Amino acid sequence: MPMTRSHALWAVATLLSTLLLIAPALWNGFPLLEYDTGGYLARWYEGTLLINRPLLYGLLLTANVPFAFWPVIVFQSLLTIWIVAVVLRTHGYGGRPMLVFGIIAVLSVVSTLPWITAILLTDIYAGLAILAFYMLLARSDQLTRFECWTFVVLIACACATHSATLAVMLLLSAASIVLTVFDRTRLPRMRVAQGVLAVVLGIVIVIGTNFMLVKRFAWTPGGFSMYFGRMLQAGIVPKYLDKHCPDATIKLCAIKDRLPDNADDWFWANKDFDKLGRFAGMSAEMERVAVGSVADFPLDVLRTTIIATAEQLVAVRTGEGVVNWIWHTYFIVKDWAPQLQPAMWAARQQKGEISFTAINALHYPVALVSMAFLPVILIMGWTGRLPRAFGDLAFVCILALLANAFVCGGLANPHDRYGARIVWLAVFVAGLALLRLYQQREGSAAPTVARDILAT
Template identity: 40%
Template sequence: MADISAPTVPARDAKPLLVWAIAIAIPLMLLAPAFWNGYPLLQSDTGGYLARWYEGYLVPSRSTVFGLYLHYGEHTYFWGNLAIQALATMWILQLMLRVFGLAGPWRLFGSCLALTLTTALPWLASMLLTDIFSGLSVLSLFLLVLYGSKISRSEKIALFVFTAFSAATHSATMGVLLGLCCVGWILRPFLCGRIPTTHLVQGTLTIAAGAIMLLLGNFALSGQLAWTPGGPALAFARMLQDGIVTRYLNDHCATQQFKLCPYRNELPETADDFLWSRESIFNKLGRFPGLGNEMGYIAVHALADYPLWQAEAALTDAGEQLLKVATGENTDHPTMMHTYGIFRDFLPQQLKVVDAARQQKSHLTFGPFNLIHVPVALISTVLVFVLLLAALWRKRVDDVTLLLATVCLTLLGNAFICGVISGPHDRYGSRLVWITTFALMIAGMRYWQRDDIPNGRSRPA
């Protein structure tokens, strides 16, 4: 009897189909929170970025470059922005696996699935905020500097542009990337050619390109060729939270007339209450235009007056920042009234869809997710430092050690920059800590591939 069973797909066709299926599944997986929400996730800072196009002036800590990025996605109801974020995430993750010799659709899918289930990554990719670019830019800089010889020319150009754009989206991101480049220049002579000079130059130039991009964006939208304001003011708010501002005012109000002197005994306890509360003294005195210069003056002079206190506070805040890694800070509806007001004023045609989203109906809570995210993040942080110290103790400087060192330096640099300038916040930790989990996954897969296991047996790839 003739064989009338259904024909099988030739083996040569199965892999392309699998690759396409996974290439479609991963972005959908990364954007699952936004699909569940019914609209891209918003955060209390989203409105400040979005308004840059419409208001035409500079606002502290709100990048015009990221504001332009959001503006050009408006006609897609910002789903275009999320598509870019998800595709960029998949692209950089697969590049990382490829340069470590771990290429393969199932490894990529498994890595993305694990990160989706255990870290903040899908929430970052689903949100209209700069945070997704923080971790991705560290990985893209790592690829550009250490693995430029293993990727194509077009990939290097794409990584260069991506890293520069990411640096321009947030000052803290630029600071972390700049710090990594500086450490690279310091350590390069001791690493026996592991960091090629030309690649390190390219990595450093991404920071310069990001700075130029930001200056041009500020000029295009505001007419001012100036840096985004806000650094001294945010440092002032952190000093206020540490009690330093009150001490400075008590010591100097007898001889200097500050606007804050009459209110020095009424200052709030936290930086967030001072900067963002509607009934804050900050609002009463004119916010940044009315109080910015005074805040900057006090921040600078308080550094000179109380150096030991400042150093102690800086170390304490940086240490606390390392431990603050919970997902979802300031994404519940009551904290987003400014963002909602921006939509009401400038994008009223989208209000109906925004209002219908679960986030605006107070259905979004991160408590259950953080039961997983926080332990995974903290355990991953401990393990990357332990593995790095173990590798250094054994004087082993291989590819995995360089990745672990990059991740550890990133965490320390981010904790110092964000903790000291803005004060510790969960958002600043959660947007980066997922790369520690990814680094551990790469280290584990590389170990599994090794042929020189102590018992002499090789493990399957």
């Protein structure tokens, strides 16, 4: 079939958008790395389960070692472009490739998006799964059958890449089940069932890939350990130990006066934790103490959970973890992909040449303002000032941000990386709403250049 002008525009828009989304890696000279990258890469080679490092993403990294991981970030970028294009189409902006490019260009400047498409981490899949879930439930009448089932697979694979993403999607699934009870017309049960099916499939993938790895049905470890870290950092674990020690069955009693007040210090830089066998040796006891802390100090747990959730909600700065002292990842590359070391060490990140101070001077306020604007979009969409679909999209985004803050902050510990991984959704939704409001205000009087871009 001959290439039409539309095909050519889509090809150009896709190419330019992809270059923007991998631009940080191109500038760096190597895909961006983080401490967790090594844990994913090592799973297939080491044949063991590691806390919050499911095998699926590790398989993607392993398959692309011969290509220095570049296909991974290109794939992540193309997937993002496609999802954005489908969202635009289902909100009245179909068939406009240069608008897709324009949206990607704006997000690449004012949001954290390119910094999570260009890094070897699972973070980008959290936001994409949320958008896919929304479209399955609220816009499926405008999707092709191929798109519907591709979104099911995308959600499932995203859930299988990280426990926090799975937890967020479980909360969204629970919310959809509740909502369909009250409004079955707008949210039919078959649509909800399709979304829930995708999340359940993600659970099956986790168990299945773990069986491939360790030849037994097992869940990826880490859930209660992370919650123990939350209780430790909140000061509740010391209170629990003061109440129950001495107790020969609690190994932590012997070191309770040496426990750090920071979960990251405990998990990643504590000699006592190492001597006690780290996660393999302490998982059962950390689960016991975490659950016991909830039973003994429920009000303290509730108060600190609310505080940590609120802190996580505004912890959305770009670039956390993109540093040059991620030694675990460096050692994994040295052990299992030594041919990549010259390129890795030549990158700007490993030379300490990446700073996010100026970037966050823009990204952080834009993120906060965008989140604050979401309730306004919701009200405008549900009162007719904007199309109802915009209000629905804002509503799902609000639910996702709250769920993510609860899972990552309230059940673990607040980190900017956890918030930044989905806050770009708020910027995207806010930008889409502003575009529609501009069109509604200007109508046919819109400037010629703007009209031409929007009509392309």
